[in-house]
Amino acid sequence: MRSGMGKxxxxxxxxxxxxACAVAALVVRHRMRSSSNWARAEAILRExxxxxSTPIDKLRQVADAMTVEMHAGLASExxxxxxxxxxxxxxxxxGDEKGLFYALDLGGTNFRVLRVQLGGKEGRVIKQEAVEVSxxxxxxxxxxxxxxxxxxxxxxxFVASEGEDYHLSTxxxxxxxxxxxxxxxxxxxxxxxxxxxxxxxxxxxxxxxDVVGELTKAMERQGLDMRVTALVNDTIxxxxxxxxxxxxxxxxxxxxxxxxxxxxxxxxxxxxxxGLLPKSGEMVINMEWGNFRSSHLSLxxxxxxxDDDSLNPGEQIFEKIISGMYLGDIVRRVIWKMxxxxxxFGETVPPKLREQFTIRTPVMxxxxxxxxxxxxxxxxxxxxxxxxxxxxxxxxxxxVKICDIIARRGARLAAAGMVGILKKQGRDTPPSAGEKQxxxxxxxxxxxxxxxxxxxCLESTLSEMLGDVSESVVITHxxxxxxxxxxxxxxxxxxxxxxxxxx
Ligand code: GLC
Numbered sequence: 001m002r003s004g005m006g007k008x009x010x011x012x013x014x015x016x017x018x019x020a021c022a023v024a025a026l027v028v029r030h031r032m033r034s035s036s037n038w039a040r041a042e043a044i045l046r047e048x049x050x051x052x053s054t055p056i057d058k059l060r061q062v063a064d065a066m067t068v069e070m071h072a073g074l075a076s077e078x079x080x081x082x083x084x085x086x087x088x089x090x091x092x093x094x095g096d097e098k099g100l101f102y103a104l105d106l107g108g109t110n111f112r113v114l115r116v117q118l119g120g121k122e123g124r125v126i127k128q129e130a131v132e133v134s135x136x137x138x139x140x141x142x143x144x145x146x147x148x149x150x151x152x153x154x155x156x157x158f159v160a161s162e163g164e165d166y167h168l169s170t171x172x173x174x175x176x177x178x179x180x181x182x183x184x185x186x187x188x189x190x191x192x193x194x195x196x197x198x199x200x201x202x203x204x205x206x207x208x209x210d211v212v213g214e215l216t217k218a219m220e221r222q223g224l225d226m227r228v229t230a231l232v233n234d235t236i237x238x239x240x241x242x243x244x245x246x247x248x249x250x251x252x253x254x255x256x257x258x259x260x261x262x263x264x265x266x267x268x269x270x271x272x273x274x275g276l277l278p279k280s281g282e283m284v285i286n287m288e289w290g291n292f293r294s295s296h297l298s299l300x301x302x303x304x305x306x307d308d309d310s311l312n313p314g315e316q317i318f319e320k321i322i323s324g325m326y327l328g329d330i331v332r333r334v335i336w337k338m339x340x341x342x343x344x345f346g347e348t349v350p351p352k353l354r355e356q357f358t359i360r361t362p363v364m365x366x367x368x369x370x371x372x373x374x375x376x377x378x379x380x381x382x383x384x385x386x387x388x389x390x391x392x393x394x395x396x397x398x399x400v401k402i403c404d405i406i407a408r409r410g411a412r413l414a415a416a417g418m419v420g421i422l423k424k425q426g427r428d429t430p431p432s433a434g435e436k437q438x439x440x441x442x443x444x445x446x447x448x449x450x451x452x453x454x455x456x457c458l459e460s461t462l463s464e465m466l467g468d469v470s471e472s473v474v475i476t477h478x479x480x481x482x483x484x485x486x487x488x489x490x491x492x493x494x495x496x497x498x499x500x501x502x503x
Pocket of ligand 1: 234254258319
């Protein structure tokens with residue numbers, strides 16, 4: 001019995017030892033695997049950091065390339081990826097604009113309608129009122145008829161809700177400035193055809209069509225008696241709105257869903273404009289800088305994949321590494337790779353990580369700005385979006401690092417683009433005697449407005465690049481400048497110009 005029990009005891013001791021060994025081996029293997037996984041994740045991060053690095057020399061090359069492309073785009077049609085579109089705005093607002101005008105702003109996931117009562121030099125903007133409506137996603141890829149009917153119906157509602165305190169002179173037709181924030185080849189201040197869609201819009205029957213014509217027909221279908229007297233890009237509207245408040249505004253930049261810039265060009269400098277020369281000697285140019293591309297941009301595999309999966313592959317490359325529509329999705333792609341190759345979230349990869357745009361830029365921004373010691377916001381977002389129940393602090397830190405690399409690259413490149421414009425204008429050197437001391441950039445867009453780390457980084461990069469000159473460069477945040485700007489341009493191109501405004 002004893003010896004028998006002894007055998008059993010010995011046997012179970014052997015089994016126990018074997019199990020313990022196996023468990024220990026598993027633990028060791030698991031530790032080894034997780035440490036090699038972590039090493040892999042770090043390697044992915046290092047590679048990203050390297051590829052996205054934007055040392056000052058590189059930024060200078062980007063700025064120079066921007067200047068070169070601006071010249072090329074101005075010199076000949078199709079001479080550059082930069083379209084350098086003529087806006088037909090050769091007279092920026094003077095402050096004399098008077099009367100009731102409307103603006104319609106279409107260019108992102110929302111559109112805005114605005115009415116503004118202008119009171120001339122004395123009264124300025126007497127009052128204004130706006131509504132914002134989100135565009136159902138199916139309308140962004142449907143037919144032009146449907147999209148414009150939707151917009152015109154909202155516009156009609158807006159007009160119908162007008163209070164007594166807005167005053168349209170008797171016998172006058174309502175006039176509208178239409179901000180259409182896509183590349184348009186203009187044929188006059190109030191007409192032009194769509195060159196191509198950007199920012200996730202894709203309505204085939206619209207390309208090449210007369211934009212104002214489409215809106216006018218839709219307004220007629222809604223029984224709305226309104227005339228478009230100015231068709232502008234959001235950059236042009238922002239520049240006009242900026243100039244109304246500050247005489248030194250010479251550049252406008254949009255950093256929102258998309259990105260773009262406009263600036264004031266000396267008309268005499270452009271040979272192809274002879275014969276079409278503006279009265280004032282100046283012309284505002286819509287650069288469409290979102291389509292800028294240069295070998296100095298050093299794209300990563302994530303940028304490449306994002307572009308391949310986009311509605312406009314090969315187009316808008318600058319926009320795809322800078323703007324709000326895309327930044328979050330680049331971050332998602334890096335996290336996804338870490339999940340696949342380095343088991344960042346354990347053995348299974350959350351399926352939503354494979355879906356485009358599951359990390360929107362506002363979410364990226366919220367994670368990036370998380371200052372809580374345990375990065376609570378990062379944890380919550382990962383849980384809400386991907387269903388990842390718990391994440392280590394190490395993992396959360398990794399996510400924040402990725403956001404940081406992608407946001408800083410975008411901000412620094414945008415700053416380099418701005419320096420390129422200042423160079424083209426000859427404003428990247430200290431103002432000489434007799435020259436204006438201030439060079440003001442009117443800036444608008446949700447990315448700039450809400451993503452503080454991005455906008456701070458952009459500003460510090462500008463200083464880094466410009467040195468002392470940066471003291472004369474001022475950025476003003478033109479909140480909804482483009483709406484007011486479009487209304488002002490509608491006023492300065494009113495069909496009733498020269499006709500006395502009744503009071
Ligand atoms: C896209 C459009 C451009 C617009 C910009 C900012 O780049 O093509 O026209 O100005 O987005 O909204």
